[in-house]
Amino acid sequence: MSPLFLPLLYLLLHFLPALSLDFLFNSFNSSDLILVDDAKIDSSVIRLTNDSNQNSIGRAFYPTQINMKSTSNSAKISSFSTSFVFSVYPEISSSPGFGIAFVISNTTSPPNALSGQYFGLFSNSTKHSVIPLIAIEFDTGQNPEFNDPDGNHVGIDLDNIESIITETAGYYDSASGNFTPVNMRSGNNARAWIEFDGSNMQINVTIAPIGVNKPSKPLLSYTNPEIADYVSDEMFVGFSASKVTWVEIQRVLAWSFSDTGTARDINTTNLPNFVPKSKSSLSPGAIVGISIACVVVFVVFLSGFYWYWRRRRVLEGEDEEMEDWELEFWPHRFSYEELSQATSGFSKENLLGTGGFGRVYKGNLAANNNEVAVKCVNHDSKQGLREFMAEISSIGRLQHKNLVPMRGWCRKGNELLLVYDYMPNGSLNNWVFDKPKKVLDWKGRLRVLTDVAEGLNYLHHGYNEVVLHRDIKSSNILLDGDMRGRLGDFGLAKLYQHGGVPSTTRVVGTLGYLAPELASLATPTAASDVYSFGVVILEVVSGRRPIEAWSREDEPFLLIDWVRELYSEGKVSEACDDRVKSECEAGEIEMALKLGLACCHPHPQHRPSMKEIVAILCSNVVVSLPENVEAELAHGGCSGSNGNNAGLSSDSTEPQSQV
Ligand SMILES: *[C@@H]1O[C@H](CO)[C@@H](O)[C@H](O)[C@H]1NC(C)=O
Numbered sequence: 221m222s223p224l225f226l227p228l229l230y231l232l233l234h235f236l237p238a239l240s241l242d243f244l245f246n247s248f249n250s251s252d253l254i255l256v257d258d259a260k261i262d263s264s265v266i267r268l269t270n271d272s273n274q275n276s277i278g279r280a281f282y283p284t285q286i287n288m289k290s291t292s293n294s295a296k297i298s299s300f301s302t303s304f305v306f307s308v309y310p311e312i313s314s315s316p317g318f319g320i321a322f323v324i325s326n327t328t329s330p331p332n333a334l335s336g337q338y339f340g341l342f343s344n345s346t347k348h349s350v351i352p353l354i355a356i357e358f359d360t361g362q363n364p365e366f367n368d369p370d371g372n373h374v375g376i377d378l379d380n381i382e383s384i385i386t387e388t389a390g391y392y393d394s395a396s397g398n399f400t401p402v403n404m405r406s407g408n409n410a411r412a413w414i415e416f417d418g419s420n421m422q423i424n425v426t427i428a429p430i431g432v433n434k435p436s437k438p439l440l441s442y443t444n445p446e447i448a449d450y451v452s453d454e455m456f457v458g459f460s461a462s463k464v465t466w467v468e469i470q471r472v473l474a475w476s477f478s479d480t481g482t483a484r485d486i487n488t489t490n491l492p493n494f495v496p497k498s499k500s501s502l503s504p505g506a507i508v509g510i511s512i513a514c515v516v517v518f519v520v521f522l523s524g525f526y527w528y529w530r531r532r533r534v535l536e537g538e539d540e541e542m543e544d545w546e547l548e549f550w551p552h553r554f555s556y557e558e559l560s561q562a563t564s565g566f567s568k569e570n571l572l573g574t575g576g577f578g579r580v581y582k583g584n585l586a587a588n589n590n591e592v593a594v595k596c597v598n599h600d601s602k603q604g605l606r607e608f609m610a611e612i613s614s615i616g617r618l619q620h621k622n623l624v625p626m627r628g629w630c631r632k633g634n635e636l637l638l639v640y641d642y643m644p645n646g647s648l649n650n651w652v653f654d655k656p657k658k659v660l661d662w663k664g665r666l667r668v669l670t671d672v673a674e675g676l677n678y679l680h681h682g683y684n685e686v687v688l689h690r691d692i693k694s695s696n697i698l699l700d701g702d703m704r705g706r707l708g709d710f711g712l713a714k715l716y717q718h719g720g721v722p723s724t725t726r727v728v729g730t731l732g733y734l735a736p737e738l739a740s741l742a743t744p745t746a747a748s749d750v751y752s753f754g755v756v757i758l759e760v761v762s763g764r765r766p767i768e769a770w771s772r773e774d775e776p777f778l779l780i781d782w783v784r785e786l787y788s789e790g791k792v793s794e795a796c797d798d799r800v801k802s803e804c805e806a807g808e809i810e811m812a813l814k815l816g817l818a819c820c821h822p823h824p825q826h827r828p829s830m831k832e833i834v835a836i837l838c839s840n841v842v843v844s845l846p847e848n849v850e851a852e853l854a855h856g857g858c859s860g861s862n863g864n865n866a867g868l869s870s871d872s873t874e875p876q877s878q879v
């Protein structure tokens with residue numbers, strides 16, 4: 221070997237420009253890309269998620285990494301330009317949406333990536349780590365907890381699910397400058413262009429429907445030198461998407477890329493279209509004739525089969541036939557057999573508890589080995605069930621980290637079976653009352669209260685309409701595997717308010733948690749939810765139930781009155797649970813108890829809103845309440861037994877133990 225060879229090689233490697241990348245795919249085959257997890261090539265198109273997997277993640281990357289920095293410690297980063305055609309189509313248009321992301325990453329498998337609203341890219345960590353990962357999200361679902369503006373937006377994510385910038389999907393007309401929205405969830409092909417300008421630290425994103433030339437004004441233009449922190453020397457480029465229970469089909473049909481100039485234009489003329497055809501196009505008469513004949517034969521066959529099937533059902537005495545309305549609701553409809561199998565035939569061993577609304581069983585779904593809690597609710601009017609399902613299906617569409625996720629449902633006769641994620645740590649009351657095996661520490665209590673406040677704030681303010689919970693109590697607050705609080709049973713109370721269950725009054729809720737105004741005015745409001753939450757705060761801080769029987773006295777012990785009295789005597793902190801007193805600062809206890817009292821103000825209009833409560837609980841070092849809340853408290857907080865509602869009758873006095 222010539223002695224000159226090595227230095228020459230060195231020179232070549234360092235001073236020759238890196239290999240440039242320029243490609244254009246009008247269709248794909250599986251040797252063109254690195255396919256990760258569920259990503260597949262299906263009829264020459266990238267298909268990112270697998271419909272039959274409950275939690276599906278898929279990614280597809282170009283096999284060669286792109287050079288983003290000329291040398292390792294260079295501050296200068298390279299530029300590239302890319303364009304692609306994609307299509308997102310949900311099986312049920314009202315189901316939660318997920319979307320698709322274009323990714324620049326130094327790894328094809330980012331650590332702790334989650335499915336669902338996380339694009340199969342990000343973890344749920346709130347800490348900000350800096351891993352080289354930039355995503356341009358084409359998000360078809362709204363997650364208010366990530367500050368999503370709507371359910372159809374484009375955003376730039378710097379290694380975090382919370383976008384640094386977002387814009388409603390659409391484009392600016394090149395001639396008039398008018399904005400036209402683009403619905404990314406219609407199944408129609410859409411084209412995106414991304415310019416990554418390393419010298420100006422700028423990312424431009426543009427989208428438009430097929431048939432519209434590239435608009436001159438980008439939808440998004442983001443400039444920030446911080447972008448360089450999320451770039452490593454060599455990075456993969458590609459796509460990622462994920463889903464949970466609901467099917468959303470995310471496809472990439474064509475892709476062009478260049479790191480030397482502008483990406484080549486994609487000829488969209490011959491690209492397939494995946495929107496199901498509603499009208500069949502006119503075809504030669506023979507074909508029409510044959511199709512009609514086929515349809516007729518099929519319909520005759522089907523109705524014959526249906527008739528036979530119904531007869532068998534009737535003969536067998538099973539009333540499990542589907543009614544039309546049941547098909548309208550998105551959550552997965554389980555078959556009764558599936559749930560029966562999951563809970564070993566609703567056996568005693570699987571019974572988790574019996575609550576005001578019915579029995580709850582633990583189950584294990586055979587399909588994916590998921591642990592679930594199955595709640596059996598009896599109701600004697602089908603109309604009530606239908607209204608309830610309408611409500612549940614609109615509420616269930618809300619996904620929030622502090623709500624117990626619903627997996628699906630099933631109806632058998634007048635029995636409704638609701639399937640939720642199993643919460644391994646049971647309900648909050650098991651961790652604060654009496655002498656439990658383990659006591660929740662002060663930090664844990666405060667964290668769970670904050671979680672629940674966020675969940676309830678989401679129900680009250682996170683959606684177009686106010687969703688009331690109506691039955692907030694410590695036994696309806698469940699703790700997940702990380703000991704984070706989640707609100708369960710939302711909406712259930714409404715089922716009973718419509719009547720149908722004899723021997724209950726119209727007021728639904730639980731004794732001890734009911735706002736006093738419900739005695740005269742049976743319409744629950746957001747403020748009556750706030751009242752119940754106030755009772756929960758007092759319980760959690762004091763470790764005492766809202767109503768306890770004194771051993772020798774006739775009058776029961778009423779938690780609210782007791783705390784109010786201590787407050788008026790200027791020693792509210794004495795209400796704190798002895799078992800956690802040593803762990804917390806006096807200021808924190810006082811703040812929490814006063815907040816609880818403020819929520820339990822006898823007059824609904826003087827209670828703080830959930831928004832205010834979340835703001836108070838979330839600000840890290842709170843030792844005092846905002847002035848307006850404090851003033852309301854002083855004004856009406858210690859007026860004796862105003863909040864006494866022990867006289868109200870109610871349908872459920874026993875705390876529920878699960879879900
Ligand atoms: C995939 O496409 C490449 C060219 O892009 C071609 O060389 C290869 O033979 C194709 N593979 C298959 C399995 O069709």
Ligand SMILES: *[C@@H]1O[C@H](CO)[C@@H](O)[C@H](O)[C@H]1NC(C)=O
Pocket residue numbers: 260270271272273
């Ligand atoms: C989807 O996943 C199921 C099982 O998890 C598997 O049997 C099936 O082949 C997958 N579908 C595709 C298109 O890969």
Ligand SMILES: *[C@@H]1O[C@H](CO)[C@@H](O)[C@H](O)[C@H]1NC(C)=O
Pocket residue numbers: 326327350351352452
């Ligand atoms: C990606 O970057 C991180 C942080 O710089 C580094 O720890 C990790 O090893 C890189 N992964 C790969 C596959 O290069």
Ligand SMILES: *[C@@H]1O[C@H](CO)[C@@H](O)[C@H](O)[C@H]1NC(C)=O
Pocket residue numbers: 332334344345621700701702704
């Ligand atoms: C975060 O994700 C992990 C799974 O990766 C899960 O176990 C945990 O419950 C999640 N935490 C929160 C707060 O959602």
Ligand SMILES: *[C@@H]1O[C@H](CO)[C@@H](O)[C@H](O)[C@H]1NC(C)=O
Pocket residue numbers: 415416417422423424437438441
């Ligand atoms: C990005 O958009 C801005 C604003 O329209 C424009 O000034 C800039 O030239 C664009 N950059 C690239 C690389 O296209």
Ligand SMILES: *[C@@H]1O[C@H](CO)[C@@H](O)[C@H](O)[C@H]1NC(C)=O
Pocket residue numbers: 487488489490
């Ligand atoms: C796009 O492809 C079609 C059919 O392959 C062809 O007729 C048309 O000229 C192409 N358009 C451009 C701009 O190249």
